[in-house]
Amino acid sequence: MAATKISDISWHHDFPPFFTLQPNLDTRRKQLDAWCSLVLDYCRLKKVCTFDVNDASKFPPFFNAKINRQLDNNFIQVLLEELRSRGNIEWEDKHKRRCLVLWKSPEEWAKTIYQWITAHGMNGTVCTFYELLHGDDTRSAEFHNIDPHLFRRVLMELEKRGQATVFSDNGADGVKFS
Amino acid sequence: MGNVFGKKSSKPSKQPAITEQDRAILQLKQQRDRLNQNRRRVESQLDREREVAKQLLKNGQKDRALLLLRKKKMLETQLTKSENILENVERMTHDLEFAQVQVDVVNSLRQGTDALKKMNDILKLEDIEQLMEDSREAIEYQNEVSNLLSGGLSRADEQDVEAELDELIRADEANQLGQLPDVPHHRQGERTRVSPTKSKQRVLAEAD
Numbered sequence: 001m002a003a004t005k006i007s008d009i010s011w012h013h014d015f016p017p018f019f020t021l022q023p024n025l026d027t028r029r030k031q032l033d034a035w036c037s038l039v040l041d042y043c044r045l046k047k048v049c050t051f052d053v054n055d056a057s058k059f060p061p062f063f064n065a066k067i068n069r070q071l072d073n074n075f076i077q078v079l080l081e082e083l084r085s086r087g088n089i090e091w092e093d094k095h096k097r098r099c100l101v102l103w104k105s106p107e108e109w110a111k112t113i114y115q116w117i118t119a120h121g122m123n124g125t126v127c128t129f130y131e132l133l134h135g136d137d138t139r140s141a142e143f144h145n146i147d148p149h150l151f152r153r154v155l156m157e158l159e160k161r162g163q164a165t166v167f168s169d170n171g172a173d174g175v176k177f178s
Numbered sequence: 179m180g181n182v183f184g185k186k187s188s189k190p191s192k193q194p195a196i197t198e199q200d201r202a203i204l205q206l207k208q209q210r211d212r213l214n215q216n217r218r219r220v221e222s223q224l225d226r227e228r229e230v231a232k233q234l235l236k237n238g239q240k241d242r243a244l245l246l247l248r249k250k251k252m253l254e255t256q257l258t259k260s261e262n263i264l265e266n267v268e269r270m271t272h273d274l275e276f277a278q279v280q281v282d283v284v285n286s287l288r289q290g291t292d293a294l295k296k297m298n299d300i301l302k303l304e305d306i307e308q309l310m311e312d313s314r315e316a317i318e319y320q321n322e323v324s325n326l327l328s329g330g331l332s333r334a335d336e337q338d339v340e341a342e343l344d345e346l347i348r349a350d351e352a353n354q355l356g357q358l359p360d361v362p363h364h365r366q367g368e369r370t371r372v373s374p375t376k377s378k379q380r381v382l383a384e385a386d
Contacts, residue, residue: 124194125203125275126200126203126204126207127207128204128207128208128211130208130211130215131207131210131211135211135214136214159193162192162193163193164193164194165193165194165195165196167196167200167201167204168204169201169204169205170205171208172204172205172207172208174200174204174207174208176194176196176200177194178193178194
């Protein structure tokens with residue numbers, strides 16, 4: 001993967017005031033919009049699916065050594081809450097330590113996976129989790145190597161639509177597509 | 179799709195059902211996955227050992243390099259064996275999946291044949307013959323009725339009328355023939371009307 005600089009994703013990242021929560025509400029709204037896009041674009045690019053609050057300070061978009069700026073915890077909390085309210089983040093636990101990053105909504109993911117399965121004629125077949133996430137056949141697929149929690153979440157979505165059934169047998173995790 | 183038949187089932191049981199065969203397939207696929215993982219691991223191990231062996235040779239440690247190569251050989255034979263097993267597992271998986279397809283095909287054929295048989299029962303040949311007979315009689319009767327109603331030209335009268343019509347048509351054609359323009363005898367006369375220059379051109383053209 002070629003090293004894409006974060007400033008290529010968003011020019012705001014090299015702009016010092018970007019890292020300070022703006023008091024003016026209009027500006028703040030624009031600022032949060034830009035931050036949300038930046039975070040989601042970065043995660044989509046690097047296929048980052050989970051985020052741990054403890055590692056927040058090491059998350060590349062949240063600091064810029066070049067201009068010596070870093071997001072403080074308050075801003076991070078505000079940003080995470082904003083992302084959650086937009087449906088781009090789902091907390092895994094009540095204490096808000098880890099969350100799933102949904103740069104693609106579960107419904108979109110479900111559609112992507114089901115389309116891939118149909119395109120490869122795998123309707124009505126049984127697949128193991130391993131072969132879908134790490135198999136050679138899925139190397140070109142968007143969902144190759146995504147986080148297992150995210151994968152389960154998306155499969156739940158497919159189950160709701162009646163397009164898949166998740167089951168396991170003797171320790172093997174599998175899913176059957178309709 | 180479930181809504182087409184109304185309130186057949188309100189619970190979300192339109193998910194695909196899991197059969198015994200599905201569980202068997204899952205087990206086989208898990209074995210295949212494990213074998214694949216094993217193979218990847220051994221392959222990367224072999225690569226690393228190859229690098230180490232090269233390094234040892236560079237440092238002039240031939241015996242150690244030899245030992246290493248022996249170990250590598252053992253790994254390679256193990257790899258071949260596991261690849262054979264993998265092939266067997268995959269073949270079994272494919273056979274099982276294909277057998278499911280075949281069972282589905284046979285079931286559909288059976289269903290189709292039953293439906294066709296039912297249809298044929300409705301169409302008994304004797305009934306159809308009777309039906310066609312009745313239909314023909316009814317049509318004939320209807321023709322008679324309409325003849326009576328329309329006032330009654332008998333058969334002979336009809337023929338006379340038709341003969342008269344033919345006569346009229348022939349007479350008309352003969353008339354038209356008589357009125358066709360005659361073949362012109364006055365070609366020369368026609369030319370005198372045309373201008374002198376043009377007549378010269380025409381002469382030239384005709385000479386060709």
